[in-house]
Amino acid sequence: MLSATHLTCVRGDQEIFRGVSFELAPGSLLQVAGPNGSGKTSLLRILCGLLAPESGEVRWAGEPIRDLGDEYFSKLHYVGHLNGIKDELSALENLRIFAGLSGEPIEEGRAADALRRMGLGGREDFPVKRLSQGQKRRVALARLAMADRPLWILDEPFAALDAEAVAIVQALVEEHLERGGLAVLTTHQAAEIRCAQAQRLQLAG
Numbered sequence: 001m002l003s004a005t006h007l008t009c010v011r012g013d014q015e016i017f018r019g020v021s022f023e024l025a026p027g028s029l030l031q032v033a034g035p036n037g038s039g040k041t042s043l044l045r046i047l048c049g050l051l052a053p054e055s056g057e058v059r060w061a062g063e064p065i066r067d068l069g070d071e072y073f074s075k076l077h078y079v080g081h082l083n084g085i086k087d088e089l090s091a092l093e094n095l096r097i098f099a100g101l102s103g104e105p106i107e108e109g110r111a112a113d114a115l116r117r118m119g120l121g122g123r124e125d126f127p128v129k130r131l132s133q134g135q136k137r138r139v140a141l142a143r144l145a146m147a148d149r150p151l152w153i154l155d156e157p158f159a160a161l162d163a164e165a166v167a168i169v170q171a172l173v174e175e176h177l178e179r180g181g182l183a184v185l186t187t188h189q190a191a192e193i194r195c196a197q198a199q200r201l202q203l204a205g
């Protein structure tokens, strides 16, 4: 269970939002919507523990995330809109490094399978800098197919993706929710994710 109570976000000297509260149970999806600058990315970074709220609290399984530290990070996949991948390395090396940094060395072949699932079969060993924007986004999202974690926090996961990749990511999120996972995502597209327990949070801007 992920919960947020009375979150207020201030960036610079500007209050971006206040009073944001929600509870997300296993198998549930939260779609965060709002115009440019309304604070969607800021909210996701607060939910990840990467940005401190001005006031309010985020809890995971009833515990404040600031007390859980690394234990909380090991429960979540965060894919920000900057991808977080290294241009000089190949897609496969990026996934191996990601797994190593998370303290979960991967079985041989698991990363390659994840890249194939993302439609990158045959491009595993290409330096990422020679991939297109959409292919780079696929590499960043391949971590979702590589190791299961209960909470996925995805910032504009469909940006730069073509229809085929959107369908792959939708299916990944739906399978995750069916397994009892939780997902929070922002999107400007009308991507339809099937989920019986979907919530929408509208930031005003």
Ligand SMILES: Nc1ncnc2c1ncn2[C@@H]1O[C@H](COP(=O)(O)OP(=O)(O)OP(=O)(O)O)[C@@H](O)[C@H]1O
Pocket (backbone or CB within 6 Å): 011, 012, 016, 034, 035, 036, 037, 038, 039, 040, 041, 042, 043
């Ligand atoms: N490092 C920062 N310092 C000061 N202000 C910031 C910083 N980062 C973001 N902001 C401001 O916070 C506000 C919210 O930004 P944020 O990126 O969270 O919005 P968003 O809803 O995700 O926007 P978009 O739809 O354009 O991605 C914006 O007004 C932005 O200028």
